[in-house]
Amino acid sequence: MNWALLSQLVVNGLIVGMLYGVVAMCFVLIYKSTQVVNFAQGEFLVLGGWVCLWFVTDMQMPFVLAFLFTLVFMTLFGILLQVVILRPLIGEPIISVIMVTIGLSIFLQALMNWIFGNSAERFPPVFETESIAIFGLNVETAYIMSLAMSVVIMGAFYAFFRFSKCGLAMRATAFDQQVAQSLGISVKQVFAMAWAISAVVSGIAGIVIGLVNSVSSSLAIIGIKVFPAVILGGLDSIIGGVVGGIIIGVLENLAEFIDGQFLNWGNLFTIAPFYVLIVILMIKPYGLFGTKDIERI
Template sequence: MNTFISLTIYGLSDGALLALAALGFVLIYKATRVINFAQGEFLLVGAYMFYTGFVVMRLPLIFAAVFGVLVAIVLGVVVERFILRPLIGEHAISVIMVTIGLSSVLKALVQIFYGTSVREQPPILPTGSIQVAGATVPVNRLIVIGIAVIVLFAFSAFFQRSRHGVAMRAVADDQQAALTMGISVKRIFSLAWVLAAVSALIAGVLLADLSAVEQGIAAFGLMVFPVVILGGLDSVPGTVVGGLVIGMLKQYVSGYADPGLAEVIPYIVLVAILVVRPYGIFGETRIERV
């Protein structure tokens, strides 16, 4: 029972981080219909930018976080304005190849400036442990779950109540109708990329604090794809469910079966979902008639 509780907490924390990372992916897809294969590298850049502010520049924690957010905002705007916007109207495969190229460029830039070795960063979350139903659980894992819940609720409130959030939903539903209502679709596209970069920053910083500031953060971002396929490419609630399912499944397989199998089980789920329900659990089924 103790093992089960421990694996569940670890799985929930991993799933919460996956949900944050997948949230940015879904935001971009809903608003622009672009499949962003560079989402993992957004996590990587976010983690290293916080490291730069906190360790290299020796800024206080709050100012290092603000520095990271500012860099994430600039990254989102630059990518949308100068890389993706010129591709509006191009074939989807062309856009996908550009995002794959973008992922390679971002990873290469990180390696050029920081190298490939693991960077040491003082922990930003408490490192102690507490007893939960007889199981010893790290406090930082519980805090990560709490932070993810707060961020996800904040994004949800933004979409439901703010003017820009409503505009994003309108653009996601029908771009032409949104244009007739006076909504700047290009501005919404930029906002989607900015929010995706910020959510990736949060996930990357938390992941680096749980593990280390290293290149493997981008590999963690690859699990975004099983998450969004499971939950639905255009479903924000689906990212939460998909993230938690994949996170816990990976931990259960690692704890009760084989750690090697745990690394591939998310992609086995991805293939199974594509075969059984290609639009995901919460995804919207679109039928086009010609």
């Protein structure tokens, strides 16, 4: 058995899994505050990657400045999306809002293909060294950046929900929208804030993944790949999203190792998370940390 390759894949899986956990938190954030599953989350990643690449290549901005401008753009995009498209649907059946997010996903895909094209494009060299040796393993510098940013984002999420007034308002809205409104909390502002944060964090994930691979419409598949992580951890649990993301990231890479070394099926890396999704739904429908809904019949 190739232990060096296994160790390399496990480390990569942990780092990618942290990034999956960040994207999963976006799913959970939207669901907790609005009870809606955002099926356009993957397109948010693609948009963030393309906008940052446009700032770097077409506008000739330094990467750090392009990164900051992208965060501003994604914030405004998230707020505008919620105010113009989703706010008029408040009070409508949840399935209607979910169908709107599916339609938004298709629209954004077509729009970005029209503006940026279908071919994949890479960022210009951002780091002086492409990889760093850690305990004998070569880890790409972009992966190190991904790990650091994932930890910072998770810490920011914890501090935001624990100590800030906006975070407390968002937690109250997630618990009961009518009670939160009776306490003077603007539910509309909370919804706009949730979508803005989700867009920004997804944009960061899109930039990091674009640095590792390249920017293209195929990045949108990350939104689908993260969904098993959300279900595994629990659709209404921030911690569950992080844990689920790490598990799915490691599982993907273990599946790649087993497939490459023993099975040679060729697609186990892609389908393994969805096998886990089916098993989890059969055993624990609410996930590892999800809240059980008990209803009288």
